[in-house]
Amino acid sequence: MNGEWVSKDKLSDCDPIKTVGDLWNHQKFNLNKKPLGDNVEAIPCGLVAKSIFNDTFELWDPNNKKVDIKDKDIAWKSDI
Numbered sequence: 001m002n003g004e005w006v007s008k009d010k011l012s013d014c015d016p017i018k019t020v021g022d023l024w025n026h027q028k029f030n031l032n033k034k035p036l037g038d039n040v041e042a043i044p045c046g047l048v049a050k051s052i053f054n055d056t057f058e059l060w061d062p063n064n065k066k067v068d069i070k071d072k073d074i075a076w077k078s079d080i
Helices: 008-013 044-052
Strands: none
Touching: none
16 A cells, blocks of 8 residues: 555645545444444544455465355454
C-alpha cells in the first residue's frame, strides 16, 4: 500500500460521507449485521478499504494443491 501516514485527528480531512444515512442501504449495518442509526457518524476513510478488502485468503502448497484454512474454533480460550 502506498501513501503517507496520517494521525487520527487529521482523518476529518477525508470526509465525503458524514453519517450512516449517507450510505447505501447494504452498508448501514455493523459487523454483527445489526442496523446502524442514520445519524451515527460514518467512517469515510475506511469505506474504500472495507469495500475492497474482505480478508479472504487461499493457501497453496508447493505441489499446487490448495490448503484448507480452518475458520472455526481457532481462538485461544483466553481470547474468547
